[in-house]
Amino acid sequence: MSSAEDGAAVSHEDYMRWELEQQTQRLMAALHLAREGETDWESLRYMMGGNELPDLLSFVWWRLPHHQLVIAVGDVWTGAEFPERTYRRTEWLPMFRTAGYHVDDEPATPPDSITLWRGGVKKTRMAWTADRERAEWFQHRFDAIKPGKLWTITVGPDRLLAHYHEKHRRENEYVIDPTGIRPKEIR
Numbered sequence: 282m283s284s285a286e287d288g289a290a291v292s293h294e295d296y297m298r299w300e301l302e303q304q305t306q307r308l309m310a311a312l313h314l315a316r317e318g319e320t321d322w323e324s325l326r327y328m329m330g331g332n333e334l335p336d337l338l339s340f341v342w343w344r345l346p347h348h349q350l351v352i353a354v355g356d357v358w359t360g361a362e363f364p365e366r367t368y369r370r371t372e373w374l375p376m377f378r379t380a381g382y383h384v385d386d387e388p389a390t391p392p393d394s395i396t397l398w399r400g401g402v403k404k405t406r407m408a409w410t411a412d413r414e415r416a417e418w419f420q421h422r423f424d425a426i427k428p429g430k431l432w433t434i435t436v437g438p439d440r441l442l443a444h445y446h447e448k449h450r451r452e453n454e455y456v457i458d459p460t461g462i463r464p465k466e467i468r
Contacts, residue, residue, distance in 0.1 A: 312341075370460075382441055384446075385446065397455055398413045400431050
């Protein structure tokens with residue numbers, strides 16, 4: 282009888298080891314499905330936690346049909362608290378560029394231009410919002426640790442990668458290619 286079955290406490294290390302084994306098994310099962318030809322993102326991600334999805338996406342994104350890639354990229358981007366810690370920009374950009382501009386989970390035509398806002402401590406990240414009040418919330422989110430700033434920029438369709446709002450977090454979030462941008466700081 283194991284210690285968990287007899288009511289004895291399980292150490293944190295044992296629990297973390299067990300959790301890692303479970304995550305690895307789920308990822309291996311999903312990769313097996315992908316090798317067998319499964320390309321439906323929901324089927325591949327079944328029973329996986331948000332922390333496992335980036336690994337899955339990195340292994341299968343190039344195999345997914347376009348409509349499934351759009352869903353997968355949005356799922357992983359919006360499921361991460363800090364998506365640019367999940368992958369570097371050099372990894373995100375090819376996935377977003379391959380998926381093409383989309384709104385939530387549907388391909389779309391980007392606007393000709395849009396004014397966006399960003400609150401936080403780093404001005405050249407990929408996540409922006411069309412909602413100034415939401416950006417101000419992000420600006421002050423971690424004030425106790427490090428005061429944030431507020432920036433704005435107007436971008437054209439060449440910079441726009443995705444818009445997530447109705448299905449994902451409701452933050453009116455725009456994902457952009459921030460390479461070389463020069464946002465204006467709002468005082």
